[in-house]
Amino acid sequence: GYPGANRDxxxxxxxxxxxxxxxxxxxxxxxxxxxxxxxLQRALHESHNLPAGGSADDFAREIALDRQRNRALVLDGRSQFD
Structure with missing residues (x-):
């Protein structure tokens, strides 16, 4: 496996x-x-989800960070695609 690929x-x-x-x-x-x-919070927690909320800018930063991490996983040279 790829430990770096196990994210939220x-x-x-x-x-x-x-x-x-x-x-x-x-x-x-x-x-x-x-x-x-x-x-709703109870239902989300029971399904192992963490309700965070926040601003659109917060969400945009999270998406950019996630994209950067995923890009690194693909380009690190260990990824193989069949």
């Missing part, structure tokens, strides 16, 4: 590229509010 999953919500900023802010605020719901 990342889930999020995407919107079309030209979605107006006020709409994105409203959507983000609503999602963060829903993630505070105790029954």
């Amino acid at each position: 999953s990342l889930f999020g919500v995407f919107a079309p590229a030209k979605t107006p900023a006020p709409v994105l802010r409203r959507l983000n605020a609503a999602i963060n509010q829903v993630l505070q719901d105790a029954p």
